[in-house]
Amino acid sequence: MKPMPLNWKIGGPLLGIVFFLAVLLAKPIGVSTQFVVLDAILWNLQQPDAGIVTQTAEGFTSTNAYLAKSGGALADEAGNPLTYPVVFVLAMMVGAFLSSLIRSTVPKGERNVPAMYRANTGGFWPLRWVLAFAGGVLVLYGARLAGGCTSGHMMSGMMQTSVSGYVFAFGAFLTAFPTAMMLLKKEG
Template identity: 60%
Template sequence: MTLNWKIGGLLLGLVFFMAVVLVKPIGVSTQFVILDGIVADIANPELVTQTEDGYTSTNAYLAKSNGKYAKSIANPLNYSFVFVLAMIAGAFLSTLARGGISKDEKRLPEIWYANYGDTPMKRYAVAFLGGFIVLYGARLAGGCTSGHMMSGMMQTSISGYIFAAGAFAAAIPVAMFMYKEEA
């Protein structure tokens, strides 16, 4: 069972709209920094400390914005972190709802198999590398596609439109390079 892309797009737009109206714009890349900080704080309990004025960190990046990141590390059950966990849980539940993944089922588009075959290690390596590059770029830009492009464009932010143009200007040539053979 698949969801029609038009209905999916409308549902996604509704979720983004409701998030902005009820809580705040959606963005998730910062939560990877928060997760790293939670792990680092377990290894080094002196990484994040509470002061009279709030929270701070021995790490300059985590201490910036008046300790906003340090506070999120000390109290991770906030809207943004729970939202990321809910995305993971939602993907898992969606997979279960459509019957799970069978060994015989093709999990990727045919164009992937035409270009790269069915080698799991190659698939994992490309997914990891792609994810690393996107996350690195998101942190370099100060936000991810969810925050800059999706939420930003929905709020008619000029930077959102510029980010979207840059994302597509990079994604189209990369896709053309990666998928030379047609399915």
């Protein structure tokens, strides 16, 4: 399980300051919307005639109802991706990468199957890949249905006393705790 992460007494305030600076300088942090934006860009490349991202006099719109809602807000981002949320998410990945160069948080032999999952579901790579993929489908479908994810709803929401943040956290832990307790009995 090594290397150890930052202790909560240090990591907590530092992470809190990042969330605060985001609200001070721009807007609350959120990630899951960018999966939709990337989907829209890929879909538009694959089927350029389907009208997934179409330029209009006022901006962009789409034949997809989700991308076209709120005046085509999501279609706008897919049409012109050099915007705050897209750059934020790309920079987030760069930041994590730089952090791992200074001191990696991935122990040897963990790249395919993390230890806790190896202990409980075995070290067979393809099974872990299938589980990670299935988890990804559920997480992003759920996040878009909820209108946000762990960052946008749970953290950014609850720190603004947003009622949706509390409701989301309740729903997420309602299933996450029992699922993890049943699936991950051995401690790796």
